[in-house]
Amino acid sequence: MSAPLLQMDGIDKSFPGVRALHQARFDLRAGEVHALMGENGAGKSTLMKILSGIYQPDAGEIRLDNKPVQVPSPRAAQDLGIAIIHQELNLMPDLSAAENIFIGREPRKRLSFFTDDAKLNADAAAIFETMHLKLDPRTPVGTLSIAKQQMVEIAKALSFRSRVLVMDEPTAALNDAEIADLFAIIARLKAEGVGIVYISHKMDELKRIADRVTVMRDGEYVATVPMAETPVERIIAMMVGRALSDERPPAPEENGREPLLEVRALNRGAAIRDVSFAVRPGEILGFAGLMGAGRTEVARAIFGADPLDSGAILVRGKEIAIRRPQDAVRAGIGYLSEDRKHFGLATGMDVRDNVAMASLSRFTTPGGFLREGAMSETAKRYIAQLAIKTPSDRQEARLLSGGNQQKVVIAKWLLRDCEVLIFDEPTRGIDVGAKAEIYKLLNALAAEGRAIIVISSELPEVLRLSHRIAVMCEGRLTGVLPAGASQDEIMRLATQRGETSGDTRPSAAMGGRR
Known part of the structure; x- marks a missing residue:
């Protein structure tokens, strides 16, 4: 050894x-x-x-x-x-990929203070070639996808040999x-x-x-x-x-209940094409698909973050006009973005303010002042209820672990009393213990009669959580599968390009409604 x-x-x-x-x-x-x-x-x-x-x-x-x-x-x-590739990207968006890789170590021209851009780009291109990465080193990092930015971070670490x-x-x-x-x-x-x-x-x-x-x-x-x-x-x-339980949540009884959320023929360019589905009270509907399938686009459209070309969104059978997130929140819809640090949390603010953020009117006096004592009392109640690990409600959100940050976002929407909760990659970057806690919480929310949508790129997670699984490919809903479906069945639908599959089974996909 x-x-x-x-x-x-x-x-x-x-x-x-x-x-x-x-x-x-x-x-x-x-x-x-x-x-x-x-x-x-x-x-x-x-x-x-x-x-x-x-x-x-x-x-x-x-x-x-x-x-x-x-x-x-x-x-x-x-x-x-010793080099480290951090989970949180540490790149300068206005600089090129090559400039980010060699920042502070730029090659110089002979007898000159000027950067040798040709060598800079050639050196970066050589690293990209060893990585089998097709990327122009002159491309500004801010225009790259998160995945490509991650590869630039890896290239930067490799450049130190x-x-x-x-x-x-x-x-x-x-x-x-x-x-x-x-x-x-x-x-x-x-x-x-x-x-x-x-x-x-x-x-x-x-x-x-x-x-x-x-x-x-x-x-x-x-x-x-x-x-x-x-x-x-x-x-x-x-x-x-401790050992973790792997119990599947019981499916809710239909009992003729109307869907809490129903969407009909949603369209938005090529990203969303004629998508229809429904979620009943007490149900967890999982969304599976490959990257770019359109799952997040559907969630953002339902929440009013992106405009629709056509389609209808119904809450408790009533059509709701959702043109912006405030309309969705008023209708009882909460959305937990896959990027919680940019779209779910104000990381520089404390836990108390993050929990109260979507419900400030509850804590405002007629004179326009905040009732900070009531805010703290409410935050402490959710800290206890969701087992959020934090020294106090005044701890900055950025100092919490990923799992606890996710719980703070959940607390924000629970305080708002949202009946429909959309979770986009709810356990990304979260360890297995925190995952188990999030799963338990999602099951508890469903048991309270809320309608839950879970978007996840991890098939075991979708299979473990969902009562039904909606599968998307290239903007279309290609099928809806029952709990207990196999990964092979999901992947077949996730790669089925073109028209919607006959396996969609409209009665299941629409929660019993057309």
Whole structure:
């Protein structure tokens, strides 16, 4: 067995009121992929921020090639051959892809202060070629999709020729083809002796590429085990300290109940083409499909974020004119965007203000002043009800873990008493323990008689949650399947281009109505 390339031992780190790490440890060998796992808030990101020089440890030692090293800054980490690809993109939108990759390290022309743009672009193009990425290095990053921006971040890290590469949820915004390219890059880096720390909640990915896995819980080291020999159930139990239930929610009884939400023949250019469906009280309707299938576009149109060309939206059988999100909220529809940090939360504001944001009229006096005591009391009630982990209702939302941020957004819409809730990628970037809590919450909301729509790119998630599964392809609803459908059935409909499938079964798709 080779000696570790990297060792971190006895790492402690505290923030005001929070002990983030206690005697944490981690090691990495050259030429391996070592997965780092744990629930949100377990300390994974804090440990890696210490390794990359963003935070300084209160105690502990870092050794590289068995020699103690100090990492006082991100630049020092880069000089040591340590690079990190953050889950949150850190790019400048107005600069080109090449300029983002080599920012601060731009090649210069001889005897000149001017940047050698030709070499800059050629060097970036060479990295893209090794990644099998078709991208003009001169393209402004702000015009790229999130997936392409993620690939630029990866290219930036590769440009340092690092010996230690930390990847934090690198596939969150990538499609299957891009993930395959990334895994090919990882295999090449392993062969070159690069040690890779891979942070992900996707067990199927880790089973494919990880050699070992280290589990953390509550800021402490739990165990390191070989990935190939360890059952997924054991890893999950180590992460959460308990076994997780995998019960399917009971299907609601129809009893002739009218749909809470019904949409008829929605159209919006090529993105939405003649989409009709309905959701009954107590039902979770899952939406599946490949990237670009039109699922998010349907959700945004229902919520009034994007205009429709034609179609009707009915709530409790009554047609509602929804031209903007305020109309949808007044009709009792809440939408939790897949990008909660940009469209769901005001991350610089505290938990209390985020919870009250959509219902400020309830907390405003006739004179126009806010009843802050009532806001705090309400926020604390939802913090307890949803088990939001936060020091107080005055904690800034940006400091919460992903799962707890999602719960704050849910609390906002529960306070608004929305009967129809649309969840777009509700567990993206959330660990398995927090996922289980979100699943439990969704089932509880359905049990209260709300109509729930869940859009997810993870087929196991759709199958686990849904009473029925609507499948889309290229803007069309190609079929609606019952609970218990197979992944093969879903993928067949998700790749069925052209006219709507005969498997749509109108009575099921429309909740018993035309």
